[in-house]
Amino acid sequence: MAITLNVNGKRRSAPAASPDTPLLYVLRNDMEINSCKYGCGVAQCGACTVLMDGRAIRSCVTPAKSVAGAKITTLEGLGSAEKMGVLQRAFVEEQAAQCGYCISGMIMTAAAFLDTNKNPSEEQIRGALAGNLCRCGTHSRIIKAVQRAAKEMSA
Amino acid sequence: MSAATSLKSKSRRSFLQQSAGLTIGFSLADPLALAQDAAKPAPLPGSLQTNRMLDGWLRINGDGTVTMMTGKIDLGQGITTALAQIVSDELDVDYKRIKIISGDTALTPNEGVTSGSLSIQDSGTALRFASAEARDILMQAASAKLGVPTSEMTVEDGNIVTAAGKRVTYWEMADAGLLKREATAKVKPKPVSAHKLIGKSIQRRDIFPKVTGGVAYVQDIRMPGMLHGRVVRPPSPRAVLLSVDLAKVKKMPGVVAVVRDGSFLAVACTREEQAIAARVALHESAKWQEKGDLPPPGAALFPHMKKQRTNDTVVSQKTDAAAAASAAKVIEASYTKPYLAHASIGPSCAIGQFKDGKMHLWSHTQGVFPLRNDLAKMLRMKETDIVVTHHEGSGCYGQNGADDVTADAALLSRAPELKGRPVKLQWMREDEFGWEPFGSAMAISMKASINAGGKVVDWNHELWSHTHSTRPYDPDGCNLLAAWYIADALKPGPSRNIPQPSGGSDRNSVPLYVFPQQKVTNHLLVDLPLRASALRTLGAYANVFAAESFMDEVATAAGADPMEFRKKHLTDPRALAVIDAVVAKSGYQAGAKSGDGKSGRGFAFAKYKNLAVYVAVVADIEVDRASGEISVKRAWAAADAGLAVSPDGIKNQIEGGLIQSTSWTLHESLPFDEKGVKAHTWAEYPILRFPEVPVVDVTLINRPEERPLGVGEGSQGPMAAAIANAFFHATGRRIRDLPMTPERVKATLA
Numbered sequence: 001m002a003i004t005l006n007v008n009g010k011r012r013s014a015p016a017a018s019p020d021t022p023l024l025y026v027l028r029n030d031m032e033i034n035s036c037k038y039g040c041g042v043a044q045c046g047a048c049t050v051l052m053d054g055r056a057i058r059s060c061v062t063p064a065k066s067v068a069g070a071k072i073t074t075l076e077g078l079g080s081a082e083k084m085g086v087l088q089r090a091f092v093e094e095q096a097a098q099c100g101y102c103i104s105g106m107i108m109t110a111a112a113f114l115d116t117n118k119n120p121s122e123e124q125i126r127g128a129l130a131g132n133l134c135r136c137g138t139h140s141r142i143i144k145a146v147q148r149a150a151k152e153m154s155a
Numbered sequence: 156m157s158a159a160t161s162l163k164s165k166s167r168r169s170f171l172q173q174s175a176g177l178t179i180g181f182s183l184a185d186p187l188a189l190a191q192d193a194a195k196p197a198p199l200p201g202s203l204q205t206n207r208m209l210d211g212w213l214r215i216n217g218d219g220t221v222t223m224m225t226g227k228i229d230l231g232q233g234i235t236t237a238l239a240q241i242v243s244d245e246l247d248v249d250y251k252r253i254k255i256i257s258g259d260t261a262l263t264p265n266e267g268v269t270s271g272s273l274s275i276q277d278s279g280t281a282l283r284f285a286s287a288e289a290r291d292i293l294m295q296a297a298s299a300k301l302g303v304p305t306s307e308m309t310v311e312d313g314n315i316v317t318a319a320g321k322r323v324t325y326w327e328m329a330d331a332g333l334l335k336r337e338a339t340a341k342v343k344p345k346p347v348s349a350h351k352l353i354g355k356s357i358q359r360r361d362i363f364p365k366v367t368g369g370v371a372y373v374q375d376i377r378m379p380g381m382l383h384g385r386v387v388r389p390p391s392p393r394a395v396l397l398s399v400d401l402a403k404v405k406k407m408p409g410v411v412a413v414v415r416d417g418s419f420l421a422v423a424c425t426r427e428e429q430a431i432a433a434r435v436a437l438h439e440s441a442k443w444q445e446k447g448d449l450p451p452p453g454a455a456l457f458p459h460m461k462k463q464r465t466n467d468t469v470v471s472q473k474t475d476a477a478a479a480a481s482a483a484k485v486i487e488a489s490y491t492k493p494y495l496a497h498a499s500i501g502p503s504c505a506i507g508q509f510k511d512g513k514m515h516l517w518s519h520t521q522g523v524f525p526l527r528n529d530l531a532k533m534l535r536m537k538e539t540d541i542v543v544t545h546h547e548g549s550g551c552y553g554q555n556g557a558d559d560v561t562a563d564a565a566l567l568s569r570a571p572e573l574k575g576r577p578v579k580l581q582w583m584r585e586d587e588f589g590w591e592p593f594g595s596a597m598a599i600s601m602k603a604s605i606n607a608g609g610k611v612v613d614w615n616h617e618l619w620s621h622t623h624s625t626r627p628y629d630p631d632g633c634n635l636l637a638a639w640y641i642a643d644a645l646k647p648g649p650s651r652n653i654p655q656p657s658g659g660s661d662r663n664s665v666p667l668y669v670f671p672q673q674k675v676t677n678h679l680l681v682d683l684p685l686r687a688s689a690l691r692t693l694g695a696y697a698n699v700f701a702a703e704s705f706m707d708e709v710a711t712a713a714g715a716d717p718m719e720f721r722k723k724h725l726t727d728p729r730a731l732a733v734i735d736a737v738v739a740k741s742g743y744q745a746g747a748k749s750g751d752g753k754s755g756r757g758f759a760f761a762k763y764k765n766l767a768v769y770v771a772v773v774a775d776i777e778v779d780r781a782s783g784e785i786s787v788k789r790a791w792a793a794a795d796a797g798l799a800v801s802p803d804g805i806k807n808q809i810e811g812g813l814i815q816s817t818s819w820t821l822h823e824s825l826p827f828d829e830k831g832v833k834a835h836t837w838a839e840y841p842i843l844r845f846p847e848v849p850v851v852d853v854t855l856i857n858r859p860e861e862r863p864l865g866v867g868e869g870s871q872g873p874m875a876a877a878i879a880n881a882f883f884h885a886t887g888r889r890i891r892d893l894p895m896t897p898e899r900v901k902a903t904l905a
C-alpha cells in the first residue's frame with residue numbers, strides 16, 4: 001500500500017512503505033530528505049523533528065499513515081542552500097553548530113515556536129527548546145540564533 | 156587523545172593562529188636544520204615528513220579549481236575550512252576555488268588520528284609549506300614560459316601577471332605534472348602580516364549543508380541498491396551466543412541476509428524499518444551465556460578499583476625535606492569521577508561494500524588509516540584491498556562507536572547474499588549507550604601539608620584509572636569490538652597510558668603551582684572489564700576537579716581566600732593574568748561570604764595539559780535545598796590561548812566546554828551493574844537541557860607574540876571545580892564525588 005504525503009508543498013509517494021513505517025524513514029529513505037535525523041527513536045532527543053501543519057512533531061514515533069492528510073514541512077521546506085530561510089540564515093550568522101546533528105531539529109522546533117510567539121524572551125526560547133538535546137554545548141549560540149531570527153522576522 | 160606525529164626538526168620557530176574556532180599552528184623549520192645529509196631523507200615540517208609528495212596534498216585542476224587533500228577530518232570543529240584558508244593564502248587562490256578531500260585511504264595522506272588539537276600543527280603545517288612551494292614552482296614555470304624573471308611577476312587568484320601585463324594562469328599549467336615531486340620545504344611561507352584569510356573568522360563550509368538538508372553526514376549517504384543493516388549485540392560484555400533462530404528471521408519481510416559469525420550477529424534488509432524489526436526478532440530469539448564480570452556499581456566501584464592489578468608510575472616528584480618538616484597542618488581528601496559516555500546525539504553509522512574481493516567502507520572514524528589496519532586484521536584481508544573513506548558523523552568527543560560500527564558494516568557487507576550491494580548500518584541508541592568505549596571512572600586521593608605561614612610545603616596527588624586510549628592500530632591486538640566476538644576472535648590490545656608531558660589518565664595531575672615538595676602517582680589498572688577509551692580531556696577533567704577542589708580545601712584550612720591562595724603559589728605571569736582577568740570581569744570579591752546557604756560563587760584554574768590554553772573560571776550557583784538541585788546561573792571564564800587570531804572562535808570553544816562540563820558535573824554517570832550497562836535511552840543517561848544552561852561570558856587575553864595554544868578541552872576541568880567550590884561557598888559542605896545529583900546534594904546537606 002503506497003503512502004502519499006504532502007511534503008514541503010509537494011505530493012510525494014512512497015510505494016514501498018507500509019502504513020506503520022515511521023515518518024522519519026519514509027522521509028529519509030523514500031523521499032531522500034536528509035535533514036531529519038535518527039537520534040533516539042523514542043521521542044527523547046528532537047533530532048527527527050518536522051512540522052505537521054505547522055506543529056513540531058517527532059517523526060521517529062509518528063506512523064507515516066497518520067499524517068497522510070497533513071502538510072509536512074522539513075528543514076528543506078524552509079529554504080535551500082541558494083535561498084536560505086530566516087532561521088537558517090540566523091544559524092549561519094551565529095555559526096550556531098558544532099557537529100550540527102541536532103540543528104535540523106532545533107530549527108524546526110524554533111520555527112514552530114516563533115510562529116506562535118513573535119517576540120519571545122530568552123527564557124521562553126530555552127523553554128521551547130527544552131526537549132531538544134545538543135551534546136556539543138552549542139546551546140548559547142542556538143539561543144542567539146533563534147533570537148536573531150525572531151528579531152528579523154518581526155522587523 | 157593520541158599523540159599524533161609531532162614535528163621533529165631540531166630548530167624551529169613556531170607560531171600558531173586561531174581561525175574559525177580552531178587552534179591552528181605552524182612550525183617553521185629552520186632551513187639549515189632541514190639541510191641534512193643526503194643519505195637520509197631531510198626532515199620535513201608537519202605531516203610532510205611522512206607524506207612527502209607535493210601532489211599528495213595539492214592538485215591544480217584545468218577547470219580553475221584546486222584540490223586540497225588532508226588526512227585530518229572534520230569532527231564538527233570546522234578543521235577543513237581552516238586548512239583551506241591556509242591553502243588560499245599561501246597559494247594565492249580564492250578560497251572558493253578550493254575543493255577539499257579529507258580522510259580517505261585511497262586519496263589522502265596518512266596522518267594517523269584526528270585528535271589532541273594537533274590537526275593544524277600536523278596537516279596545516281604540511282599544507283602551508285606545500286602551498287608555498289607549489290606557488291613557487293608555478294611561478295618558475297610561468298617565468299620560463301613568459302621569459303620574465305619571477306621577481307617581476309605577481310599572483311592573484313591563480314593568475315600570474317608580469318609587470319608588462321603578460322599573463323598565464325595556474326589552470327593552464329594544470330596538466331604539466333609540476334607538483335609530481337617531493338617537497339623540499341625550502342620555500343618560506345608568507346609572514347603573518349601578508350595573510351588575508353588566516354586569522355579571520357570566516358563562515359565554516361560544513362555549516363551550509365547542515366542547515367539546509369544537504370548530504371552532511373555518513374548517515375545521509377545513499378547508493379544505488381543500498382541495503383539497511385543493524386547489528387545485534389549481546390546483553391553484556393563477553394557474553395557468548397549459544398543459539399539463535401536464524402531461519403525464522405530470514406523469512407521476515409525484506410530480510411536479505413543474516414550474518415552469524417561466532418557471537419557476532421547482524422542483519423541486512425531492503426528497508427530500514429525492516430532491519431530494525433529483524434534486529435528485535437533476533438534479540439528475542441538469541442540465547443546468550445553471560446559472564447557477569449563487570450566491577451561493582453555505585454560507591455563500591457572506587458575501593459574495588461584500588462584493589463585491582465595496576466601499573467604504577469611516579470609521574471612527578473620533588474623533594475625538599477626542610478620545607479616538608481615545617482608542616483603545621485595536614486589535609487587529606489578523596490575524590491571520584493564515574494564512567495562517562497560520549498553519548499553522541501547521532502548513533503554511529505557506516506556503509507560497507509564488498510565487491511570482487513575488495514572492501515570499501517564509509518566511516519566517521521577519527522583515523523581512516525589506523526582503522527583500516529585493524530579492519531585488515533579482523534577481516535583477514537590485505538590492507539591494500541580495503542579502502543576507508545571518511546564522512547562526517549555526529550560529534551564524537553573522542554572515540555565513540557565510529558570505528559566499531561565500521562567493523563560491523565564490514566562483516567555484514569561480506570554476506571554472499573548481498574552480492575556486492577552496499578549496506579548502511581546504523582547503531583540504535585541503545586547500541587551506542589551500551590557499547591561505545593566509555594571515559595574511565597577515576598579515584599583520586601589528595602594530601603597536602605601547609606606551614607605556619609599558610610603555604611603548601613608538601614603536595615600528593617595519587618590516582619587510579621583505567622586507560623584513556625584504546626584506539627585501533629594497537630601493535631599487540633585488535634581494538635574493534637566485533638573482532639572480539641567473531642568465531643576466529645582477536646584480543647584487544649593491552650592497557651596503555653599516553654606518556655607525559657600530555658599524559659593520559661594522569662593528564663593535568665602535575666600541579667602548575669609551585670610547591671617545594673610534591674609527588675604524583677598514577678595507578679593504571681591493567682584489566683579493562685568495562686571498555687574505556689578517549690573521551691574529551693582524558694584524565695584532565697577528573698584531575699582538575701580533584702586538585703582544584705582540594706586547593707580550595709587547603710585554602711580554607713589556611714584561612715585564606717581560595718583565589719588569593721592560588722596566586723600565592725603561582726609564578727607564571729600568564730596564569731596570574733587570567734586569574735586577574737576573570738576576577739575583574741566577574742567582580743569576584745576575595746573573602747566574600749555567601750551567607751544565605753543557597754547561593755555561592757566558586758573559582759578554579761588550570762592550564763590544559765600544562766601545555767595548552769590557560770583558563771580561569773568563576774561560577775555562580777544556586778542550591779535548592781529542598782529538591783537538592785544545583786543550578787549554575789552564570790559562568791565567567793578568562794582564557795589565554797596565545798595569539799588570538801579568531802577571538803570569537805576561541806570564545807566558542809571555551810563556552811562549549813563550560814556547557815558540556817556543566818552537564819558532566821551535574822548529571823552524568825554511566826549506570827551499570829555486574830552484568831552489563833544499564834543505559835539504553837536518554838532517560839537513564841540524562842544530559843543538560845536548555846533551561847539549565849548557564850549564561851556564559853568569556854574574556855580573552857590576546858598575546859600576538861606567543862604561540863597559539865589548543866583551546867577545545869581547556870575549560871571542562873576548571874568548570875567542574877568551580878561548581879564544586881561554589882557549592883562549598885554556598886553551603887559550607889563539600890561534594891567530592893561526581894556527579895552532583897540532587898540525591899547527593901541532599902545527602903551532603905543532611
Ligand code: FES
Nearest residue numbers: 039040043046060
Ligand atoms: S529521533 Fe526522534 S526524538 Fe530522537
Ligand code: FES
Nearest residue numbers: 100102134135136
Ligand atoms: S551541535 Fe552537535 S549535537 Fe548539537
